[in-house]
Amino acid sequence: MDAGKDITEKTRPALTRKIYQSRLSGVTHPDVIRSRRAFQNTLERWYEQNHRKLPWRTEPSLYRTVVSEFMLQQTQVNTALPYFEDWMRTFPDFETLAAADEESVVKAWEGLGYYRRARNLLALARAYVAADPKPETAAEWLALPGVGPYTSAAIASISHGEEIAVIDGNVVRILTRMLDDHTAYKDASQAARQLTPVANELIAGAANPGDHNQAMMELGATVCTRGNPLCPLCPVQGYCRSHVTGEAELLPIFAKKTTTYRQINRCWVERDGKLLLQKAPSDSPRLAGLYELPEGRLVNSDYESAPLILSKKRGIANELIEERIYALSSDAHVPNSPHLHWVALNQLDGITLSGPHRRWVGEILFSRQPELFPHGGR
CATH class of the missing domain: 1.10.340.30 (Hypothetical protein; domain 2)
Known part of the structure; x- marks a missing residue:
């Protein structure tokens, strides 16, 4: 409305x-x-x-x-x-x-x-x-x-x-x-x-x-x-x-509503043709069962020293969210966690990513391997 x-x-x-x-x-x-x-x-x-x-x-x-x-x-x-x-x-x-x-x-x-x-x-x-x-x-x-x-x-x-x-x-x-x-x-x-x-x-x-x-x-x-x-x-x-x-x-x-700002830091980790993703638990109120790039806090305590490869802002209700994505090396330590999953790059179309993350993953993959995306990374 x-x-x-x-x-x-x-x-x-x-x-x-x-x-x-x-x-x-x-x-x-x-x-x-x-x-x-x-x-x-x-x-x-x-x-x-x-x-x-x-x-x-x-x-x-x-x-x-x-x-x-x-x-x-x-x-x-x-x-x-x-x-x-x-x-x-x-x-x-x-x-x-x-x-x-x-x-x-x-x-x-x-x-x-x-x-x-x-x-x-x-x-x-x-x-x-x-x-x-x-x-x-x-x-x-x-x-x-x-x-x-x-x-x-x-x-x-x-x-x-x-x-x-x-x-x-x-x-x-x-x-x-x-x-x-x-x-x-x-x-x-x-x-x-x-x-x-x-x-x-x-x-x-x-x-x-x-x-x-x-x-x-x-x-x-x-x-x-x-x-x-x-x-x-x-x-x-x-x-x-x-x-x-x-x-x-x-x-x-x-009446005017206050907009709050929230920053979410995420990681990009590729290894052996697979991408590390985070899957929301089944009781998540908004994203149950959906995949997104993993939050840095779940992956590596030193993620912010890695290169920042993408920063995006989006609004949800009265919240302005900035998501920053840091590229970790392929040999970075990744802990065992029920929320973290390795998904083959050629299987990404078969899973359900949240809308923004589907676009961002496409952008990053396109920037790294443009020859695989003749129509761009969208």
Whole structure:
């Protein structure tokens, strides 16, 4: 979900402060609620003509909706698309997925990150196949592994026609702008909870609740964007208070979060055509069973005196992580450890590396043996 820019009461124009002070009564009975049917019709006509042709829309099914919703948690549509097509070829239905082993499922997910989603999706498939009767309502889907309020509402409305609002970051952005809501929310989850009553009023009586929800999300993803919203192209600008005040781009507002810095030092050790890797334990909350380059503390106490061959930074949630990779000699002492494994270089494609480490291993191997990688080290 997206975060808005931080502003304070002092920076708001006098007119906006007046609107803000009367906002609470507006949230209960905003103008758009009184014109709900016209809003729904306008939005759904726009969606019918302008929605992106995504594979889970062009060939809809319950299973494809479930898979797409899991993949799109924390992942952009363009990133997920090739994975979705590959997934459907490998696991075309609930039954095939339910019969698969966890290792093959996680391997198919490699590169998407947040691997708990893959394990939850496998557990959901097994629970769904075993369920009798099958879940249909949002409340019933909410009881399945890995399904939260957003995902349960999406599945129930899109696949079963339940009249329940789906609220993701796109919808939060639309609603705060329509209401000119300057509340400084703690986070997107709090905003979604607060705005749920309004979203549910907006969907009430919709001819197709699934299309209404998809239209709201599509509008936020393509028109009511976080930066430089395309207000002149918005089909529902006439219902939007922040379009009048000119403050759409400032919303939504989230309290500032502190970013913490963490450095992880790792080692690169090659020996006899094998690479030393570290495998996360099965109870690891994020990377269970995945391989990465080993942390220096597990390999050699003198690793920092070795050449630094790669340094990369990446962000996860509110954490900025810098990972430094030091190249140890092939005869460096490596202790016996259940977490350390020698993997043949020609077998790397057969194991599941975390996404960043898959890229970094490719970069380093390419820099050392470019003749083996005619298309580069990616």
